[in-house]
Amino acid sequence: MSISDVAAAGLPAALVIRLATVTATAALTRRAGACRGVALGGSILASAVTTTVAVIVIVSGRAIDGVLVRHAASGIVLSYAITPLSAWFLMVLGLVAMPVALYSVGYFAHAVTAPRTALVGAGLNVLLGALEVVFAADEVIVFLFAWELMTLSTAALVAVEHESSASRRAAYLYLVMSHVGTGCLVAGFLILAAASGSQSFPALLSGHVVFGPTRELLFVLFFLGFGVKAGVIPLHVWLPEAHPAAPSSVSALMSAVLITAGIYGLVRVCAFGLGVPEVRWGLAFMFIGTLSAILGVLYALTQTDIKRLLAYSTIENAGIIVLGLGAGMLALAYGHGALAALAVAASLMHVLNHAVFKGLLFLGAGSVVMATGTREIERLGGLLRRMPWTGLFFLVGAMAISGLPLLNGFASEWVTFQALLLGFASTPGLVRLNFPLGGAMLALTTALAAACFVRAFGISFLALPRSHGAAEAHESPAVMLVPQAFLAASCVALGLFPGAVLRTLREVTRSLPGLQPRPEMVRGAMGMTSWATRPESFDHVVPALLGAAMLGGLTFAAWATVRTGAAVRRVPTWGCGGEQDARTEYTATAFSKPLLMIFRAVYRPTRDVETLAEVSPYFPQEVRYRSAIEPTFERYVYGPLGRGVLWAAGRMKVLQAGSLHAYLAYVLVLGVLILIWLGGPM
Amino acid sequence: MTDALYTVGLALLQSAGLLAAAPLLKTVIKKMKARLQNRQGPPILQGYRDLSKLLGKESVRSETASWVYVAGPRVYFAATVAATTLVPVLMAAAPLEAAGGILLLVGTLALGRFALATAALDTGSPFGGMGASRDMTIAALAEPALMLGLFTSALAAGSMNLGVLVRGLLQQGPSFHPSDFLALAGLFIILIAETGRIPVDNPATHLELTMIHEAMVLEYAGPDLALVEWASALKELLYMTLLVDLFMPAGIAMRAAPGAILVALLAWAGKVFVLAVAVTVAESTNAKLRLFRVPELVSISLGLAFLALAIRFL
């Protein structure tokens, strides 16, 4: 029994575990504690199994396939195949799912009411199982099956606190949008199946199934279908509603891996499933990616609900991923296999990195919400003293997501930059200008992200608490800190040894059609490098070296500032003469005000200031400042759409207005019409 | 092994040298500015005196501040120092060019900025917040222009690694492509913006509503402040050196021969001085812009950089 046989048994085993877990959870509904233990334990176990399988596949570079179930009734055989690409996503999933599950052990105890523990626990397992099947699916029906299951379970998890109309609305919006997406997928896949006469992905996505306009149509269908899940603008509106509504650990999963399901689809089908991409496809991806990145981070900047903020930043990162993918498609379109490999590697690398730090950030946010009872940044503050560990881990996550060196965010953005520059160097005509523009926009995005997370961390964790809840906050239990520590450590590790990741990705990209990863794409585990058309490499980076240099700088600073016998004097912060308290602190709203004003065109901010004065307006008792940004897409795209549909439906009411005579008239008309149609002698 | 030691030594030397030179640059600019305004201006060594004085003081910190407040200046300082090792100064090779190129440099500086801005929020003083907010805003706006400007020369030389880049430029010999001037102009604006000079920021004022960088570090005193000041000065020098490397590399030593180094040193000093003069002139001939006018300035530099790219490669 070789290792691959064991691996082949892996996925079914994991699914069986999940199934058993779900059943057990359902059985233990009455006993919340046990229920929690079983659900999360089982989930960790299953994730461990799938992760192992994924790693085996990546290392061995050989795909594993098998049959999950045969659905006798419809004669459908549900088979799976773990290709290196699937394995990559499975690995990312496992890497996040395990810490999240562990975290949930502590989190659910506080945040989820006892009667609903079973629902959440079961939902979590169903969601993870569905995701695993989505990544491993090798056949249309099983893919759609898992895809739908994923949607439904997520919706259930979002609607857990269904007493609040917000989460009901979020769940519904999510359900509707993903269902429309699924519709596009069904159509697309079935057309492919019809064209190829087969249902299995290898045949379907062999790339020479459809041509001409059909191909374009399919590209659009699949882009819509997967784009909704990936949360790219303008298909994103569900995301900032749904992610915050779910329990934080679930939000972590949604942001970290649920969107990667969409990315997976985009890579598997749009980029590599329909044959060599058209130039315009690549351009479309780059455009959408850039748009999502910029708008995502801009919207994130103005949020004061910490989970909404993170959700918007998820949109931003999805944008970065899609940008890289688009560059890859463009390179493919021009036949630069090596460059394409670099770009795709960049985007896949960012999938991993984003999963890690976004998971970390959401877990941190969860702890904060649990400790303070609010998601409103304006009501937080001073948490670093009250929850030092959570604060530290959150800071690491914030720095990682801001693309600062020594952490993983920098690594993948670095590769993306490389891909963009090389793209400029090796594509003809005006098209090439997209690359430096994309680069510039990426730079802007990164810098804005830095601003955004200075704000997010600084306002919520530093200085004085702005509310009673924040003042009373306590550090979370160890079971919730350990997963965060793990993820934070991974941020650092992935940041210091990006080469290891890139080497793995070289194997993955090699398995994709048309990609020819250069060996010199990786240089050692410590760093990574790209290459140029010339012998000397285009650029390379070894973060560890920089780390060393910074250590030097730190020691020097320490040496320079240390003085014998000089005591540190603690004084109150100067409050401009007045006494300094939480109310005079700089608020999050104020922090993002300059950018709000500068990007007025995007935000279309509305503000109203009302002054409550008794004596004269010059001596106000109280000034109320309200400011809001316009939800452009919701207001101008989705609002009218929904209203239109409902209006049309309302119009149809007259058909069933209750008059029997009308009903009879339908039959009369039908009869007459058909008689006329049949006509006289043939 | 030996060359590892060599690298380390070189790195130490270069960073030490730049650290030593940085305060001088600041004072020189102050002095020239004063002269332009018919003032005496500070003595040439004033910068060093300030630093030693500040380092000599006891450190005074806010009660509300946490370790982040302490870490801020140190990380800022360390990042800037580390950045110096990525840039070729006298020799056509950066000591730590094995670590990475332009992107890493920019990232490192961003790291420093992140640390300082975060720390500024730690005291709870409205000034810290205001400064941090504005500083991050301007940095964010400057970033794309900076990148584009750097891309232009990087693509010209075929590498993002500064060492390779400078060597490449030197091999190509002095080229006077119009795009160079456009890119230079663009990056000069960024230099102004990033180093907090008029017309973007006014290093000399502590008028609460106009200051940006100063507001951010308003709460700092003693050694902490010294580190910040020193690092900022270093950063300015660094940017100037970067411009020098990219646009007027002539004179940089190709090999480690004493003579060549000496020449390079003089050349470098001269070029930096020219830039300093330019900065001084810009400072004394312009009025500080309102914060919301800064984007226009930056967008000009963005336009210049993109134009440079376009006319160079199309």
Add this chain to the structure above:
Amino acid sequence: MTANVLILCAAGMLVTAYLMVGQKALFTTIRLYGLQSSLLGIVAATNALSDGRNDLWVTAALTVALKGLLIPWFLMKVIDRIGIHREIEPFLNVPASLLICLGLTVVGYRVSTGFPEGTRGASHHLIGVALSMLLIGLFLMVTRKKAITQILALLTVENAVFLVAVGVTSGMPFIVELGISFDVILAVLVLGVLVQRIVGRFESMDVSRLSKLKG
């Protein structure tokens, strides 16, 4: 000879249908229906005579007995019992209705031309009449407000169907025939009961008021 009789009766039935459209008095309408059914009976009888099929005699007898006499009597009894106002208020005025019915007749006849000439060469006329009657009956159902009048219209439709049955196919299999007529009677009874319940409930037979169930 037979053909002429058949066509004559069919024409007569069509005329009665038209009269029903034009008629405003409830009782007259019911009597018209009786007449119509009797004509149907004659059609059956004629066929029975011409191809000497005895079961058709039974059909004829049944038709005349049930539809010609029993059902009209039953309906009148219902009306008397619930003693409602005996005017018909149609949705559409008479001339317009007649015009539409003419159109329907044209449609029906046009279709009938597609049929093969049966043994007696009358079948396509019968079909034409039947289809026109069917459509007219349906039209009556659409335009009549009173429950009873709707029932009458429905019965007219049924007559049309039976006209095809006996006129064209010279009768369905006997048992089927019986079952069908039995069912029709049952249906009429049920309808009667329902009408009484409705009237008992709403003090009116105007079914256009039955429009609470919407959407």
Add this chain to the structure above:
Amino acid sequence: MNLLVWTLVAPLVTAAIGVVAGPRRFREAIMIGGLAVTFALCLAVAREFLGGAIPAAFGDALRVDGLSALVLVLCGFVGLLSGVYGVGYLRRNEARGLITPRMRREFFGLMPAYVFAILFVSVSNNLGILWIAVELTTLASVFLVTFHDRDTSLEAAWKFLMLGSLGLAFALLGTVLLFASGQGHLGEGMAALHWTRLMQAAPTLHPFTLRLGVVFALIGYGTKAGLAPMHTWKPDAYGEAPSPAGVLMAVGMLNGALYCVLRIHMISSASLGPAFSSGLLLTLGLLSVLVATPFILIQWNLKRLLAYSSIEHVGIMAIGFGLGAKAGVFGALLHMTYHTLAKPVSFFSAGSLAQRYSSSDFETIGGGTFAGAPITSAIFVLSAVMITGSPPFGLFFSEMVILKAGFLGAHRAVTAVFLAALIVLFCGFAYQVGRLVLGPSRHPAAGTMEPERIDLGVGTALVAAVLAIVSAFYLPGPLMALIRAATDVVWGGA
């Protein structure tokens, strides 16, 4: 007398005993027992068929081929379920003192009678008998619609009867014309109207007469099946009928009517080629799905919601049959099976909810039923997931099969529209279920209600749900065999 006849006699006897007065327990026992026996007999007949025999009676007037066997089993199953649930339903109402002796008599008499009529439909091979049987179903169900004896129920019954009778008149004309189209080839007497006979004579039938006949018959039986635009009686009738009767209509009658439609469809395909009636079915089916969609979006009443969903499903099946592909036919029959398994669950749970809140109006119920009736609500949500064709339940697979057949076949555009409608439908359903089940309860008596307990009604719903879930992954071999046999019958005919 053979098994087949007994299968029809059993419910008749049950009905007869049910009508004559007797102690309640006794009647309940009789009804459940009788229907159980009936179902057993149905299974026995199906077994006989699977054994290779063709059960028949009265000179092939009653004949069981694959299609009949499938429909027979499904209808028997639904009959039993609704009988058991009905007893529970009646008990609840008895407890709340809403039941008069008349109601009891009608209920225990008409329910089995209705079952009888439906079974009668599903086994008749003679088109005339078929028509009579369908008429019987109408007559049997009218007074079930008026059961609650409200103004609205009278209204519903009137509309139901008028449209039904009209449809039947059409169907009769269709039958007559079919008969006429075979003049001279079929001969006289009973056998002349046998479906089998017509199929044999198919090539020689007179085309035009046949076309006309097919059209009328399809419209007629389509009315009973509730295909748009003849569907208008459905929401009213379902909304007013007591839930057990509702199930019989929405599943049993629907299957029966579809059975008739299919018989006609087969004759037409055999004689005129598949295109003609397939086209009609496709058109009507698509129309039904499209008509159902907006009303589900804006629905205000729980039971009417289910009615529209059943219009949608009959539309789906019609599309499946109309696609003119074997896969489509198979998918449609599979859909019929799964629909038969899933629909009762939603009717039962919805009925129990409506009873509990003594209304089926969303506003009056006031949402938040999860708080008030967790078990029933959970079952209802489950069933909603089922009947919207979402995984992991059966209707997902059958819809997939149909969609696939559609995209493989010549009707891409139709399938695309169909798919779009399905999506909107899902969204509508999700919205309605959400506002019924989730959120805080706004029902006035929400606080004072006694806690929910599993009585016979809820229990039946639970059992049905379990059956539906299991069936999604495992259909018993014989049932599969029946579906395949039915497919062969329909496809062989088409």
